[in-house]
Amino acid sequence: QSVLTQPPSASGTPGQRVTISCSGSSSNIGTKIVNWYQQLPGTAPKLLIYSDNQRPSGVPDRFSGSKSGTSASLAISGLQSEDEADYYCAAWDDSLNVVVFGGGTKLTVL
Amino acid sequence: EVQLVESGGGLVQPGGSLRLSCAASGFTFSDHYMDWVRQAPGKGLEWVGRSRDKGKRYTTDYAASVKGRFTISRDDSTNSLFLQMNSLKTEDTAVYHCVRAKSDSGSRHFDYWGQGTLVTVSS
Numbered sequence: 001q002s003v004l005t006q007p008p009s010a011s012g013t014p015g016q017r018v019t020i021s022c023s024g025s026s027s028n029i030g031t032k033i034v035n036w037y038q039q040l041p042g043t044a045p046k047l048l049i050y051s052d053n054q055r056p057s058g059v060p061d062r063f064s065g066s067k068s069g070t071s072a073s074l075a076i077s078g079l080q081s082e083d084e085a086d087y088y089c090a091a092w093d094d095s096l097n098v099v100v101f102g103g104g105t106k107l108t109v110l
Numbered sequence: 111e112v113q114l115v116e117s118g119g120g121l122v123q124p125g126g127s128l129r130l131s132c133a134a135s136g137f138t139f140s141d142h143y144m145d146w147v148r149q150a151p152g153k154g155l156e157w158v159g160r161s162r163d164k165g166k167r168y169t170t171d172y173a174a175s176v177k178g179r180f181t182i183s184r185d186d187s188t189n190s191l192f193l194q195m196n197s198l199k200t201e202d203t204a205v206y207h208c209v210r211a212k213s214d215s216g217s218r219h220f221d222y223w224g225q226g227t228l229v230t231v232s233s
Contacts, residue, residue: 002154033217037155044207044226045147045155050219088155092217098173099145099157 006102022089112136119227132191132208140186143211148204
């Protein structure tokens with residue numbers, strides 16, 4: 001059971017906009033920044049969004065992050081087939097003194 | 111170019127020990143916190159622990175699942191990070207990634223990941 005809760009799966013058609021939610025608590029998302037990671041099949045995870053809504057260089061602006069209260073969201077607009085991957089949210093938890101990950105969301109491009 | 115290369119994985123019996131290494135290059139290793147993150151086969155990501163930098167006296171934190179069994183250390187002179195794993199259990203079977211925890215206005219994110227090394231705990 002992950003401390004951060006994500007839907008196990010999401011899907012969309014090419015060109016569509018999809019969002020992936022990440023729900024936490026006051027000891028993590030509520031007071032700490034959220035990061036998002038993308039893991040393409042058979043590869044190591046890659047930083048996608050940091051500090052709630054910042055994109056590292058090289059990440060397309062189709063990817064965006066937001067946060068409200070104890071929940072965060074990753075939005076992908078103009079969905080492309082190469083976006084098919086697992087997506088994970090993560091944050092530091094002040095009560096547990098650990099980094100906590102969401103269980104991951106498998107995105108399928110139909 | 112930042113590179114993180116793990117080594118030391120393999121097959122070990124339950125109760126055994128293993129030491130993983132991570133060779134870092136392309137950045138000033140001593141300035142960064144370094145973490146280990148693992149992924150069991152077909153499962154999600156799980157944070158293992160952290161080594162802070164010299165400024166924070168190389169203090170460490172661990173996930174509850176490995177605390178007391180795993181020890182993270184580092185050698186800034188050789189740009190190396192280590193994970194000593196003792197009393198291994200079958201549930202420790204996973205790919206172990208070395209990651210750089212970059213600071214951004216007081217918070218941290220994992221901006222570089224190694225490809226990982228597979229640890230299999232089985233009799």
